[in-house]
Amino acid sequence: MNKILFFAHLRDEAGEESVMLEASGKTVAELKAFVAENYGIHKLDTAMAAINEEFAPNEEMIKEGDVIAFIPPVSGG
């Protein structure tokens, strides 16, 4: 199982701080698409992803037990 964490407005959209799901074997991009569809998140494709607190590119493969965080880049200033 994998823990998926949401940050900033993604958390409001998902309605939860984190979810547990089976993501091992998926790439980051595949997980983004899956989560966007199943948790009603609009702009996940532009969010940055971290695996175990380290930046992970879209093609990175997720392993069993990895903790994935989605952090949206924000633009206000």
Added chain:
Amino acid sequence: MSDRYSRQTLFPRIGREGQDKIKSKHVLIVGAGALGSGNAEVLARAGIGRLTIIDRDYVEESNLQRQQLYTEEDVAEKLPKAAAAKMRLEKINSEVEIEALIGDATPEVMAGLIGDVDLMIDSTDNFETRMAINDISQKYRIPWIYGACVASFGMSFTIVPGVTPCLNCLLKAVPLQGLTCDTGGIIGPAVQMVIAHQTAEALKILVEDFDAVRPSLVSFDLWRNDYTSMKMSRAKDPGCLSCGQNPEYPYLNEANRMKTAVLCGRDTVQIRPPHASTVDLQEMSGNLSALGYEVKGNPYLLSAEMSENRFVIFRDGRALIHGTKDVAQAKSLYQRLFG
């Protein structure tokens, strides 16, 4: 040296030597809104030698809640932010040489400013300008510090050419429809927390303590009590068009920029994002209504109106900003609302 900086020079990582370095440096602050005000004030008080500040807006009442350099008089006089900032900063520290530029921070304008600039601090409200800062940073080998906030959330990342990944490595493209302070709201402490991170990084770079520069992207949510660091050791993309082996600096290129056109005789500016996208009109309608806009729409477009602001936005991101022929003003409204 006078007593003015004694508490800062007592801090051993700065010391007298560091203070002399700070005094000899030139910082470009892009944007003079909430982050720009705070970053400029901290650096002016710290004894920076020169500050160049560029901003295209004037001071409005809704800025006063968080933009620390401005006053009610600035609002009454509708002073351009760069001009109001310069006046206030000169009262804070008359030793600092301050150049205030009122206008759009286009890649050409910024490239013309960076001659002897040692560091750029991002205080903008949009990713188009940030990507241009990023390309200028890579092309001219000048570090910059990304900072942004919305609601109670904020983030910062320091980009040192040749050392860290760049913003284009992380984002690959300009994210459209990011939440902005005008659509998601913002609280003062989130601004201050970003400023604290940006200016701490700035001081490290100005005293040339590069080993101390934060290697991670920090993000936090002050309302939800989160503080997260994302390590960036594997983020550098060797094929990155901004910082990779064969850089093309795509965001200095006209084709990747927002297109604007003044529609003659209609008192309207048309704005077209560089790449077509699909705007979620329903969500946008909710955001605009929450801001007090009167919104009407159909499946193809939304029209929104509040006092003197009147515009139409289409599903592909194209917008018509009515009631103005001023491109900078129209772009400012567009980017404040749509990121």
